[in-house]
Amino acid sequence: MVNLQKIDHSESPVGLDLPKLRSHLAQNGMTLDASFVPQRFAAGFGNMNFLVEVDGAPMVLRRPPLGPIPPGANDMAREYRILSHLHDAYPLVPCAHLFCDDTDVIGAPFFLMEYRPGLVIGAAIPLEVKNAWSSDIPIGQLLGANMINVLAGLHAVDPAACGLETLGKPDGFLERTLRGWTKRAELSWAGDPAGELQAVLDWLASNRPAETKKPTLIHNDFKLDNIILDPETLEARTLIDWDMGTIGDPRFDLAILLSYWSEASDPAAMHDLKQMPTACHGFPTREEAAQYYARASDCDLNDFTFYRVLATLRIAVVFQQLYRRYQSGGTNDPKFAKFNDLALGLLDFAFQISRGKYF
Structure with a gap:
């Protein structure tokens, strides 16, 4: 399947602490694949999205941007709640897998969700x-x-x-x-x-x-x-x-x-x-x-x-x-x-x- 989403490759992406993330997922019965190099989706000015591999399957890790966050913005807990409930009633919504509000793990709240590859169109049609x-x-x-x-x-x-x-x-x-x-x-x-x-x-x-x-x-x-x-x-x-x-x-x-x-x-x-x-x-x-x-x-x-x-x-x-x-x-x-x-x-x-x- 063609995936036309643009991503930046990095062995140590800014915004992720891989050792702490791996430890946290292990505590929740999940395994972060150490052989898979996380990739950051290079789109938008807001939340940061990374493609990771957990338990042998691709997932998206989503977290707020770096720097100060305006009040009420970039609410990961709210988004996880919506995905968790809305997926069955509105299948266009991806399935959410895990939420973490402990900022000691990667520096901000985050959640994991289903990865659905496909075409993303922004300012121009490719x-x-x-x-x-x-x-x-x-x-x-x-x-x-x-x-x-x-x-x-x-x-x-x-x-x-x-x-x-x-x-x-x-x-x-x-x-x-x-x-x-x-x-x-x-x-x-x-x-x-x-x-x-x-x-x-x-x-x-x-x-x-x-x-x-x-x-x-x-x-x-x-x-x-x-x-x-x-x-x-x-x-x-x-x-x-x-x-x-x-x-x-x-x-x-x-x-x-x-x-x-x-x-x-x-x-x-x-x-x-x-x-x-x-x-x-x-x-x-x-x-x-x-x-x-x-x-x-x-x-x-x-x-x-x-x-x-x-x-x-x-x-x-x-x-x-x-x-x-x-x-x-x-x-x-x-x-x-x-x-x-x-x-x-x-x-x-x-x-x-x-x-x-x-x-």
Whole structure:
């Protein structure tokens, strides 16, 4: 089976203490294969994922990134709980095998989960995938529909049927979410001018809709590179990255997806985001994707501009937090040095969405 996930090879990966890990697994009746060289998946700016071999089978070890962690982020215990319960009800979720909250083992909480190889698409569709595509359906049209179908399928799962009815606090979800991202934004730009931040926060505070939609399980960071695909059919094999999963308004999950969804006519910040290749290849527009979701889920999109603005504020804050991590020495990755400008550009885009200039 072809595995097109990019990985960095290292005999001693940063973020793992192999002797302590081997000892801890042995105490839990598991054997870390000493002959297998762990490999780090080289994707994203958040949690660290390593391919290891345990009891003769490949598994993924997942842990938070190095450096300071924003409150509520990178929650390994939460993610392990979700995977442990949701796998049977929603088979796209990988099976979790072991959780460890002892930071003396590898320096942070971690868990082991099932490894499902496949194709991960980030900012660009790999050339070999484009060259091999022979369908009359544009590749972006299929990928766009597949994403929406996966999201709608998740939102159709009954949390109570898989023991996750107490995962979150659905009452007051929008108010609490707005309050949380407002606080994070103010902390992220504390002491610095932040473009349209205050105008965006004022608009959101004045336009929060009533909470009328039945809460569902939501992923809270749903995007293309969190779906592992079959390399030939581009059908979803698994949905990963569940550390922010909760119960809440499914329209916010859709808005988060669309906050990564660039279009050809978007301002520079949305192209600099480089998260999904949706500005070409025949992908539907954000509005078309939203309407497709509405039909697939029987969900109305009343007051959806609020969700779009809030989700775009969210991603602006995330990139500003990453910039702060770079400033504080939590990472020396030079890409992070540009995230302040990107965050300000996304704030301006959120402002323009609130004024109806973009969907």
